[in-house]
Amino acid sequence: MSIYDLSVQAADGHEIPLSDYKGKVLLIVNTATGCGFTPHYEPIEKMYEKYHEQGFEVIDVPCNQFAGQTPGTDDEIHEFCTLKYNTQFPQMKKSDVNGENAIPLFKYLKEQKGFEGFGSGPKALAMATMLKTIDKDYKNNPEIKWNFTKFVVDREGNVVARFEPTHSMKKVEECVASLM
Numbered sequence: 001m002s003i004y005d006l007s008v009q010a011a012d013g014h015e016i017p018l019s020d021y022k023g024k025v026l027l028i029v030n031t032a033t034g035c036g037f038t039p040h041y042e043p044i045e046k047m048y049e050k051y052h053e054q055g056f057e058v059i060d061v062p063c064n065q066f067a068g069q070t071p072g073t074d075d076e077i078h079e080f081c082t083l084k085y086n087t088q089f090p091q092m093k094k095s096d097v098n099g100e101n102a103i104p105l106f107k108y109l110k111e112q113k114g115f116e117g118f119g120s121g122p123k124a125l126a127m128a129t130m131l132k133t134i135d136k137d138y139k140n141n142p143e144i145k146w147n148f149t150k151f152v153v154d155r156e157g158n159v160v161a162r163f164e165p166t167h168s169m170k171k172v173e174e175c176v177a178s179l180m
Contacts, residue, residue, distance in 0.1 A: 003157045006105050008059060009093035011074040016092075018105070021057055023155050025179045027172070028059040028109060030097045032069035032147035033080045040148045041085035043169040047176055048089050054180045055155065058089035061106070063097050066147050070094060097144045106144065109151045113162035114142035124166040154179050 004019040027047065032038060048058050062077045064070040070077065074094055081087040097106040115138070118124035131138040131145055138145060148165035152175050161175050 001108070003105075003108060003153060003159065006108060008061065008103065008105050009095070011078060011091055011093050013093060021059075022157070024055045024057050025051070025155055025176060026057050026059055026151075026153040027176060028061070028105070028151045028153065030061050030063040030106070030144055030147060030149055031091070032063065032066065033072060033077055035066070035069040035147040037146070037148040037165040038069075040165070040169060041081060041087060043173065045085055045087050045089070047173050048087075051176060051180055052088075056176060056180065059105075060087075060089060060091045061097065061103070062091055062094040063144075063147065064094060065096055065098055065144075069147060097149075109159055109162075110142040110144070112159035113151060115139065115145065115164070116162065118145075118164050118166040119168075121166070124164075127164070127166050152176060152179070 004022055007015045007017045010016050027044065029044065031041070044058060048056065062070045072080065074091070077094065078091050081091055095103045097103065118127045127146065146165050150163040150172055151159055152161040154160050160179070163172050
């Protein structure tokens with residue numbers, strides 16, 4: 001199986017085959033509109049503007065599984081993103097990324113790139129401390145830990161990197177730039 005065998009639902013409910021993205025570099029991210037990491041939309045949009053013409057796409061999957069931080073409808077999420085962050089990339093249908101209702105795309109991504117840690121610094125320590133209260137075994141499973149976990153897919157469809165929300169957006173952009 002390849003990522004190109006999967007699809008994702010657009011906010012209006014129609015299926016988008018990921019094979020439509022063959023030959024492109026993808027940033028796939030589960031997002032939230034009311035999270036401390038929501039400002040990540042700004043550097044994601046800047047990357048989109050900078051690299052889109054070179055074959056870069058963002059697949060933004062809103063998710064309400066983490067502290068209920070994406071409570072709105074798909075239309076409200078889109079309105080928030082375009083008004084607050086001037087996003088030009090589309091938001092997909094709000095979906096689960098963990099558990100029995102997780103969409104196949106995120107099941108696949110987690111199989112390809114498991115959790116490798118939050119990195120270092122105050123945000124990383126805070127996430128690790130919080131996660132210990134939610135999932136004592138969080139270090140040993142590939143589940144998405146929080147909003148704004150990012151996966152980078154190269155032009156051949158390989159999942160080349162996973163970035164937790166605590167990782168530097170500069171590192172995410174360096175990874176994307178290296179594939180352009």
